[in-house]
Amino acid sequence: MTRNSRFVLTMLTFVLCLWSLVAGLWSPAFAYTPTQEEKKFLLQVEQDTSKYFTRFADPKTGLVRDSSRPGSPCSIASTGFALVSWSIAKEHGWMTYKDSYLLTLRCLKTLRDKVEHKNGFFYHMVSVNTGKRVWSSEASSIDTALLLAGALYAGQVYKGTEVERIASELYRRVNWKWMTNNTLLLCHGWKPEGGFLPYYWDMYSEHLILQALAIGSPTHPISKQAWNEWNREEGEYNGKKVVNSFTGSLFTYQFSHAFIDFRNLWDRDINYFDNSQNATLTNLDFCLSNQSIYKSYSPENWGLSACLGPKGYKAYGALPGQAINDGTIAVHAAAGSIPFAPEITIKTLMSFYTLHKNNLYSPFGFKDSFNLEIDWWAQEELGVDQGITLLMIENFLSETIWKRFMKLEYIQKWIALCDLNRAVPVTRNTASTTIHPISVS
């Protein structure tokens, strides 16, 4: 063997070793690896869903409509999801860097300069053209949190630019303390006509992202005691324990998880990633157990979450919880749970597509919901439901959103203050103690 051949062989071995090491480190964090067909399908759904956020964004203000229905106002939460969607679209090459950056910047400038707010809290619904409050909506704590999560994420994507500066400005101006109304809990919202709403975030729900941003705030943080103030009620269904939300709607177990990677965070003995996994499986169990009432429920057709139904928008859900259901299936229920139970949810989504494509799929991804009992199909897409679908697919495929969002100093502050970054859970009861492989810096 010549000297040159030996050198080439050594280099090849070195490259092979390096590749194995990198591949090992970058291997999917989920126990389930999607097939090529599944991956292709998910990417197609993700791409189509991202079109919702470009098609229904006002070209002048960048604000995004609540629904694809004509005349729909802007939903602040939808706009938060849109801010993430535009950067994802850029990273996949579905949007140019310039278009994505400019739309993000336009939207953030509108939010800073035009959109009505109270102490930094945006109104739930505003006019897409002017940013003024519409439909007597409340200055909403959860919608503001979802918007800010999107804005801060965009700031991470476009680090060192005006986008990051404005996102930080929007976050820093929010007076979270004011929203507690001199209590330890965060209020749902405030209206100019009647002051604070009589509802507080007092039990498990989608509000974990709100808590994180409020406790982690560098300017007007709420007390870290607030984290321990809300109830963690544990319900059980078919042997599965779930720290449940009031409605049992699957979105309550998903929205915060779109941004925060809870896999290695322990709230005493509760791991909210595991909890959402259990909630997803329980949701499927609940549907299958109710097949005698609603024949259309099946392993291919399930998913109870807040969505449009034959009698309007309802907080559909499963046990444990209020468990309102009438046979209506929310597409985003399964889609938003992809990281929690990929092997089940991806198959469900694929069967939705195969079985109901003509009625349920549009150029903007899946429509909101359907009810096979009465052959009812939603005729529109909702921004927040498209948002959770898109973000969770991306988290499952690349974990990009989680990785970037968890690097935020505000999130790290919340984790440190609430002591969530333990390697080993503190035992509270017999809940699952699975430790997930990815550690977040």
Place this chain on the structure above:
Amino acid sequence: MRFMTLHERKYKRRHFFVNPQLQTHYMIYISHALMICTGAAVLSMYFGIWGSVLKEFNSTRIQNDLINAARMQEYEQARNPKINPTTGTLALFREVEFLTAHQKQIWAEILSTTHHRLLLKFFILVLLIAWASIFLTHKIAGPLFRFQQSCHEIAAGNLSLRIHLRKFDEVKEVAKTFNEMADHLDHSVGRMKQILHEEKDIAILKSKMGEVLSHYKTTK
């Protein structure tokens, strides 16, 4: 009852069309200018006010608003499920409440939009009126000024002066008459100067001058 004085009777207008051609001409000018201004004002008012109203209250918009009102009621219910569900008439009342508040908002927006639109259109109207008044007054004031200057010069003894108005200036007939008067005066004074220069015999001179001056009525 008040009776006219002798002076008032003497100067009372008996004919409103003293110069039908000139007056008709001006009537056309003024009525055109007024029609343009009024038309602009009416269109501004119509589109400024009704444009916003029609935009907000077309059937599609109303249909969308009804759906939105119902949707907002449902969102509110879904967000606060601990409260008793509002169904049937109660839900309808809540929707009506949303619609009422929304319509108040729409009216406020209409007023705000209308104010802005009308302000802009009013500004355009002011410019239009300013242009019309300058155009009309220039047509009259320009020749009048020329007449005034000419009268001063004639009074100062320049009988060779004639008025030449611009192509589209008004009162050309008056200028023609004025020039005829100036011609006549020029001719008479010129004739008197010629007689004075040529005639040596005082008696003949007086007779000829008397003949020329006999045409003129004077106060002295």
